[in-house]
Amino acid sequence: MALSQSDPIELTCEILVAGGGPAGVPCALAAARSGARVILVQDRPVLGGNASSEVRMHIVGANGTGRFDRGEALITEAREGGIIEEIRLENCVRNPQRSASMFDLILYDLCRREPNLTLMLNTSVVGAERESNANDAPILAVLADRPSTEERFRISAQTFIDCTGDGRLGFEAGASFMEGRESREQFGESLAQPVADSHRLGSTILLTARKHTHPMPFQAPDWARRFSREDLKLRLYATPGEEEPSHEYGYWWAEWGGTLDTIRDNEVIRDELVAVALGIWDHVKNGPPEERSLEESRKDPLEASHWALDWIGFLPGKRESRRFVGQHVLTEQDLMTSRSFPDAIAYGGWSIDLHPPQGVDAPDTEPCEQHPVPWLFDIPLSCCVSREVPNLMFAGRNLSATHVAFASTRVMATCAVVGQAVGTVAALGVRDRILPSAMASTQSFVEKAQRQLLADDSFLIGCDEKGRCPVVSGAQITSSGSQSDAPAIAVNSGQTRSVHGERGAPRGRELPGLHRWMSEGLAAWIRFDWERPQSFVGIQLIFDTGLHRHLTLSHHDGYTAAKMQWGRPQPETVRAYRVEGLSAENQMGEEAWQCLVEVDDNYQRLRRHFFTVPVSYRAIRIVVTGTNGLDHARICGVRFLAESVMEC
Numbered sequence: 001m002a003l004s005q006s007d008p009i010e011l012t013c014e015i016l017v018a019g020g021g022p023a024g025v026p027c028a029l030a031a032a033r034s035g036a037r038v039i040l041v042q043d044r045p046v047l048g049g050n051a052s053s054e055v056r057m058h059i060v061g062a063n064g065t066g067r068f069d070r071g072e073a074l075i076t077e078a079r080e081g082g083i084i085e086e087i088r089l090e091n092c093v094r095n096p097q098r099s100a101s102m103f104d105l106i107l108y109d110l111c112r113r114e115p116n117l118t119l120m121l122n123t124s125v126v127g128a129e130r131e132s133n134a135n136d137a138p139i140l141a142v143l144a145d146r147p148s149t150e151e152r153f154r155i156s157a158q159t160f161i162d163c164t165g166d167g168r169l170g171f172e173a174g175a176s177f178m179e180g181r182e183s184r185e186q187f188g189e190s191l192a193q194p195v196a197d198s199h200r201l202g203s204t205i206l207l208t209a210r211k212h213t214h215p216m217p218f219q220a221p222d223w224a225r226r227f228s229r230e231d232l233k234l235r236l237y238a239t240p241g242e243e244e245p246s247h248e249y250g251y252w253w254a255e256w257g258g259t260l261d262t263i264r265d266n267e268v269i270r271d272e273l274v275a276v277a278l279g280i281w282d283h284v285k286n287g288p289p290e291e292r293s294l295e296e297s298r299k300d301p302l303e304a305s306h307w308a309l310d311w312i313g314f315l316p317g318k319r320e321s322r323r324f325v326g327q328h329v330l331t332e333q334d335l336m337t338s339r340s341f342p343d344a345i346a347y348g349g350w351s352i353d354l355h356p357p358q359g360v361d362a363p364d365t366e367p368c369e370q371h372p373v374p375w376l377f378d379i380p381l382s383c384c385v386s387r388e389v390p391n392l393m394f395a396g397r398n399l400s401a402t403h404v405a406f407a408s409t410r411v412m413a414t415c416a417v418v419g420q421a422v423g424t425v426a427a428l429g430v431r432d433r434i435l436p437s438a439m440a441s442t443q444s445f446v447e448k449a450q451r452q453l454l455a456d457d458s459f460l461i462g463c464d465e466k467g468r469c470p471v472v473s474g475a476q477i478t479s480s481g482s483q484s485d486a487p488a489i490a491v492n493s494g495q496t497r498s499v500h501g502e503r504g505a506p507r508g509r510e511l512p513g514l515h516r517w518m519s520e521g522l523a524a525w526i527r528f529d530w531e532r533p534q535s536f537v538g539i540q541l542i543f544d545t546g547l548h549r550h551l552t553l554s555h556h557d558g559y560t561a562a563k564m565q566w567g568r569p570q571p572e573t574v575r576a577y578r579v580e581g582l583s584a585e586n587q588m589g590e591e592a593w594q595c596l597v598e599v600d601d602n603y604q605r606l607r608r609h610f611f612t613v614p615v616s617y618r619a620i621r622i623v624v625t626g627t628n629g630l631d632h633a634r635i636c637g638v639r640f641l642a643e644s645v646m647e648c
């Protein structure tokens, strides 16, 4: 029987995540780690979306870059925590060679290792089934096709999360969405268009190149575009001394197609983008076409004679397609004023980064126009829940934001923290039997979700009380010695980073302080004593990983060398430590410590250690014997875990 006529294979889960890009992977991992049974459906053979080896964009986020860099050690630590930090640290240490494929593998490995997560690669969500035609009817199931095995699936779930970038799942379910650019009047945005139009940010095909020891020829096909010097006068490679001229990493500004429909016209756009990318490479290698007969052009003005094309993408990196209409639509003012949202679940901070939709066909317009966002800003849960479909959530570039606000929230680390938050919240919702549509207005649920997110190393602006561990609060905390402003009790300040700098958290919500214990020298210990023995099943530690610094896989050599400590653990991070429990005093009346955990090769920020059986101790001591560089220990957070991860 033909596939289209056969009954689909029935699958069931609690949470269905569609799309395994920068938003979808953390979303699915967070939901699975929070105890839900999750299926992640990804239409490509690899995970990572625009960050995957198929597209190769580097992940940036709230810490900004260049003129808008927010990072200041111990003052403004804006780099994202949680799952995206775990991925970045893993990638940094396990992928010193900066291989795009290694990054795919790291994401695949993380998903494959997660017992509650079923990963379906090469599988596309192509349809959605709702309970009825009513506007507020929930989704019952999605249909997904896997051409490689000629199979069709019907996957039912309680909550559906669209992280497809294009919003395919929500579109199939009939959820309302926005496309194009809104008018100034529509949301009162000064950066919006005077008149609304259907234009969006365009797509790009990247290329990477390598320098060889001898000249390497390049002959462009005759269908490649031809770019004159005038055409590229505002594009970065042509203005040496700018922040990022480079040959090895390609040209993010090789953008085109924003005046078309980036979904329906994707194949046309791909063909033109290949012609654009090769045309730029031809210009770089062989000089501007109008100068080729001139003596000057033989001098290799772009110093590209020894460079050769290594890889070119065939999948357009898509910046913008559909944006859903959620319970709240995030706007320019929300970002510019850092509006405080009671249902905040994530944060952003990248500038409002608008591009001309015409891309390279607008040679007289800068390829991007960046409007800095003064402080870090909240992203509320209500932007991630459909306005009408009660069990539809979303994360990533398709979340509920205007074109202008999206121009900031679209960066990948921001997509990732929203993804983690939505996955966590969805799992809590399944457990507590609360529909996504009711979550944001249920204060007790929101607070519970925020506590869980903070425990999982997400950062939420201005939360201290909710971030504290009650077991640590009940302890007397002492140490072998502390540096000034970094006492031992700071491991339970409720915030695990500093954001009090000028461009950090908005005034009044910045919670000044270092928010970590910093020892005097090494070895060092920090100790927790209780009046009565405390029982727990595990301990969680948050170490300093230099969140003021950049950390992203970039194929750009200069970017990596200038901004990062790549290929090794971050120097601030504790490398070797023991967790010990005080069981009793020995016959001499001396304290007898039992070793519960011993680690000598850590490079991660969040470490959770579970014991095989619950343990009970009157005191716990963490002994740090080595770091990855610093001469003292830094611990930003300590938690004692109750019966499960969900109850820490």
Ligand SMILES: Cc1cc2nc3c(=O)[nH]c(=O)nc-3n(C[C@H](O)[C@H](O)[C@H](O)COP(=O)(O)OP(=O)(O)OC[C@H]3O[C@@H](n4cnc5c(N)ncnc54)[C@H](O)[C@@H]3O)c2cc1C
Pocket (backbone or CB within 6 Å): 018, 019, 020, 021, 022, 023, 024, 041, 042, 043, 044, 047, 048, 049, 050, 051, 057, 058, 059, 060, 061, 123, 124, 125, 126, 163, 164, 165, 166, 168, 169, 203, 204, 205, 252, 316, 317, 318, 319, 395, 396, 397, 398, 410, 411, 412, 413, 415
């Ligand atoms: C050229 C370019 C340059 C950029 N520069 C940067 C930069 O330097 N730094 C930065 O942080 N951001 C950058 N961005 C923005 C950023 O890449 C995106 O906003 C971000 O990737 C969005 O993440 P996402 O997970 O929402 O979507 P995507 O990255 O688009 O991922 C969506 C995933 O869903 C999958 N999918 C789609 N449809 C289906 C379906 N029907 N069924 C199953 N799976 C599906 C896709 O294969 C993909 O893996 C750039 C974007 C582009 C295109």
